[in-house]
Amino acid sequence: xxxxxxxxxxxxxxxxxxxxxxxxxxxxxxxxxxxxxxxxxxxxxxxxxxxxxxxxxxxxxxxxxxxxxxxxxxxxxxxxxxxxxxxxxxxxxxxxxxxxxxxxxxxxxxxxxxxxxxxxxxxxxxxxxxxxxxxxxxxxxxxxxxxxxxxxxxxxxxxxxxxxxxxxxxxxxxxxxxxxxxxxxxxxxxxxxxxxxxxxxxxxxxxxxxxxxxxxxxxxxxxxxxxxxxxxxxxxxxxxxxxxxxxxxxxxxxxxxxxxxxxxxxxxxxxxxxxxxxxxxxxxxxxxxxxxxxxxxxxx
Numbered sequence: 001x002x003x004x005x006x007x008x009x010x011x012x013x014x015x016x017x018x019x020x021x022x023x024x025x026x027x028x029x030x031x032x033x034x035x036x037x038x039x040x041x042x043x044x045x046x047x048x049x050x051x052x053x054x055x056x057x058x059x060x061x062x063x064x065x066x067x068x069x070x071x072x073x074x075x076x077x078x079x080x081x082x083x084x085x086x087x088x089x090x091x092x093x094x095x096x097x098x099x100x101x102x103x104x105x106x107x108x109x110x111x112x113x114x115x116x117x118x119x120x121x122x123x124x125x126x127x128x129x130x131x132x133x134x135x136x137x138x139x140x141x142x143x144x145x146x147x148x149x150x151x152x153x154x155x156x157x158x159x160x161x162x163x164x165x166x167x168x169x170x171x172x173x174x175x176x177x178x179x180x181x182x183x184x185x186x187x188x189x190x191x192x193x194x195x196x197x198x199x200x201x202x203x204x205x206x207x208x209x210x211x212x213x214x215x216x217x218x219x220x221x222x223x224x225x226x227x228x229x230x231x232x233x234x235x236x237x238x239x240x241x242x243x244x245x246x247x248x249x250x251x252x253x254x255x256x257x258x259x260x261x262x263x264x265x266x267x268x269x270x271x272x273x274x275x276x277x278x279x280x281x282x283x284x285x286x287x288x289x290x291x292x293x294x295x296x297x298x299x300x
Contacts, residue, residue, distance in 0.1 A: 008035035008209055011062045013047055013095070014069030015039035019109065021165040022200035023066065025296075032204050038062070042069065047091035053098045064207050067095055067108045070139070074113070077135040078259045084138040092142035093149065100151030105212050107203060112159035112191060112224075114140040117263020124269045125157075125220040133260035147218050154206060155220045156199075159266055160234075163196035164297040170288070173235050174299045177244035187232035187250030191266045192224035195287035199223055205277050221276070222268035225284040237285060241292055 010032070014020050020039065027037045038060060045056050047069050057065070070088055071077060077084040092108060099106040113136030114129040131137040143155050162168035170193075176183055202223050205211070229237070232250040239246050253264065270281055282290075291297065 008063050008207070009061055010035065010037040010064045010066065010207065011057065011060065012037060012039045012066045012068060013045060014041060014067065016041040017068055017070070017072075018161055018163040018166045018168060018196040019068040019200055022163055022197045023068070023203070026197070026200055026204060031201070034209055035063070047095055048086055050094050050098065053094050054101075057098055057102055057104060062102075062104055064105045064212070065095060065099055065107065066203060066207065067092065067106065070109065072135070074133065074135045074262065075259050077138065078133060081134050081138075084134055085141065088135075088138035089141035089145055093145035096146040096149035096151060099153065100149045104151070105207070105215075106146065106151060106153035107207060108142065108146055108153065108155050110143055110155050110157045111136065111139045112157060112266035112268055113263060114143065114157065115263055115266055117189075117265045119265060122267040122269035123222070125222055125272055132263065135260070136263075143220075151218070152212075152216055153218055154215075155218060156203065156206070157220065157222050157268060158194050158199055159224045159268060160191045160193040161196050161199070162193060162291065164291060164294040165196070169193075169231070169234065170238055170291065171297075171299060173238045174242060174244075177239060177242065177246040178299075180246060182247040182249060183235065184249045184251045184255070185232040185235040186253050186256050187230045188252050189262060189264050190228055190230050191263075192226070192228045192268065193234055193284040193288065194224040195282075195284075195291050197291070198225060198282060198287055202273070202277070202279055202281075205279065211277065221273045222270055223273050223281070224268050224270065225287045226270070226281050227283045227285070228267045229284065234284075237288060241288065
């Protein structure tokens with residue numbers, strides 16, 4: 001394991017996704033000073049290919065991997081099960097095995113969808129996973145692969161991710177507000193929207209050499225922005241903040257056409273991550289304000 005003094009070499013996989021882009025930006029801003037960060041998307045590194053992963057991590061003398069690569073299309077996963085499992089389970093298994101072999105600290109990003117959403121209080125890290133759809137099941141399978149491989153690292157579950165980059169709920173609502181006078185949004189599913197930049201900043205703290213020095217084995221943490229809302233309330237807040245003339249009407253999940261069951265309540269308890277890493281976590285509304293002011297934000 002790397003010590004202090006600028007000798008931590010970090011690889012971010014899935015680097016063109018929302019989280020990967022925010023990590024790239026933070027690195028360019030000089031927010032990680034312990035060593036170089038390398039960024040690889042699927043065109044550079046196929047995490048499902050054992051020999052490629054073994055060679056890449058070895059040649060580049062990587063100390064820490066942040067795995068932000070994932071198959072995230074919840075609806076499509078129901079009919080594209082093999083593709084979802086290839087990335088979310090098998091790719092994680094490859095990374096975990098190679099990292100365990102080489103003594104590399106692996107931080108894997110997982111999801112609230114590993115839970116079934118039947119609780120009425122925030123999910124803790126030790127609550128029993130029980131995914132209801134292919135996406136959640138494939139992500140849970142990835143967690144199990146990592147736990148099975150051993151080694152040192154973290155599983156960080158997050159939820160409702162959005163940013164100025166890529167496709168996400170906030171940008172979709174902004175686009176639709178220009179195209180329609182009213183929208184119907186589900187009002188009985190609850191969670192915590194999470195700005196990818198806040199998660200990225202937390203991860204940089206979590207991979208710091210001082211914290212890693214005391215970590216052995218695989219630990220699970222939850223990170224989202226503070227407080228929670230329904231998708232409908234989230235949409236209403238977006239419309240209000242961008243001064244859109246678009247009415248958001250609440251509907252029940254049963255009224256919304258979907259190919260899969262989503263958790264009705266997937267709020268994650270952040271007590272552990274705040275205690276262990278001393279993190280201050282902004283509310284989802286405060287984070288949304290900052291994201292909407294992001295100069296990188298562009299709506300096609």
